[in-house]
Amino acid sequence: MTQEQNNVGWEQLVSVIAQLRGENGCHWDKEQDHQSLKKNLIEETYEVIDAIDSQEPENLCEELGDILLQVLMHAQIASEEGAFNIDDVIKGLENKMVRRHPHVFGDAVAQDSQQVLTQWENIKLTEKHKGENGEGTLMRINRNLPSLLFAQKVQEKAARVGFDWKEESGVWGKLQEELAELHEAKNIKEKKEELGDCLFTLINISRHLQIDAEDALRFSTEKFIKRFSYLEQRLQGQGRSLTDATLEEMNAYWEEAKKTI
DSSP, X not given: OOXXXXXXXXXXXXXXXXXXXXXXXXXXXXXXXXXXXXXXXXXXHHHHHHHHHHTOHHHHHHXXXXXXXXXXXXXXXXXXXXXXXXXXHHHHHHHHHHHTOHHHHSSOOOXXXXXXXXXXXXXXXXXXXXXXXXXXXXXXXXXXXXXXXXXXXXXXXXHHTTOSOSSHHHHHHHHHHHHHHHHHOOSHHHHHHHHHHHHHHHHHHHHHTTXXXXXHHHHHHHHHHHHHXXXXXXXXXXXXXXXXXXXXXXXXXXXXXXXXX
């Protein structure tokens, strides 16, 4: 496919979105605004993640298209409001990628991905100075992120400017300290705080092990679901339900499930 054909296809897609929002367009599309589309963007993002995990290229291709639809819808709404259009989005992204990769498009040198990330953060700090309203590096992280991802982002940002454990052993020692404090907590307020510290430290360990904590937790949760479904099916095969079984029976079937799942 030639560049000219690519451009025609892109322009046609943008035109389709504009028509959907136009006077004779779709009632539903015309009613949408940035706020109403937020949940759709979140849902479509998780659909992409599921497609990646399923390792089905056709499914991933379709879901990426749905994400692109969300981008085009927001850009079209903004264009109608006179704020910006999809060309502004693309040009802004292009400029950012070139500006924040001076080791590719300029004379800077980065020996590995860690240096690239550190360089990225330094460039962002230069661009934004102290951030909006004089806020610092961590204060700019989106508070609407899920808690696990939020904690990962906070730790990564701090690590990129050098605030991190030098050795992995230090994090393991911190986990033992936090577990002891959780065990000694006297009331619900203390227990909540210490449990949070334990979780935060576990995420720190996952980062040092170069394991994505979100992926690890999702994997374990899926494994639990499969094993629990196994014991439920074993009981159903006997004409019984979960409420009919004792804990000992469920544990026995759970051990069976662990051998195969």
